[in-house]
Amino acid sequence: MPDEYVKVLFKLEREDEDYPPVDYERLWARPLEDGLFELDNIPFFVRGISVGDVVAARPGEGEVVFSELVRESGNSTLRVIVFDETHVEKVRRQFQELGCSTELNVSKMLGVDVPPQVDLQAVRTWLMEMQSAGALEFEDACLRHEGLD
Numbered sequence: 001m002p003d004e005y006v007k008v009l010f011k012l013e014r015e016d017e018d019y020p021p022v023d024y025e026r027l028w029a030r031p032l033e034d035g036l037f038e039l040d041n042i043p044f045f046v047r048g049i050s051v052g053d054v055v056a057a058r059p060g061e062g063e064v065v066f067s068e069l070v071r072e073s074g075n076s077t078l079r080v081i082v083f084d085e086t087h088v089e090k091v092r093r094q095f096q097e098l099g100c101s102t103e104l105n106v107s108k109m110l111g112v113d114v115p116p117q118v119d120l121q122a123v124r125t126w127l128m129e130m131q132s133a134g135a136l137e138f139e140d141a142c143l144r145h146e147g148l149d
Helices: 084-098 120-132
Strands: 006-011 024-031 034-040 054-061 065-070 078-083 103-105 109-114 136-142
Touching: 006 034, 024 054, 078 084, 078 120, 084 103, 084 109, 084 120, 109 120, 120 136
Parallel strands: 006 065
Antiparallel strands: 006 024, 024 034, 034 054, 054 065, 078 109, 078 136, 103 109
């Protein structure tokens, strides 16, 4: 990341005993003005946040700590676990063909950014087919697209 980027710290709440597997997630962001930052990487564990969102953060604990969401980008975020590690790159290519970008965490977990102009329903339909086939599992981390059933 360029020098002008900083990491914003997000404290995570446990959904159950083992998830998320970490207490914090740090996301790259571009400083704007007055303690505002534009997020520039896909979250793996933070809920309700997407690439391009503008957040307020404050200095604390030796880091820049998230305080609130200021402006939504319109992007949606999905999380995907690909069961067969040898299929991860194929799945990533399919997301790219659908207009999405991905980031890889560990060997089989993907964070998926779905820009507002991408048909999220088409992406979710493909994911449901892949999930039914036993190839992967997915969850919605932040849905911003309108018109979903």
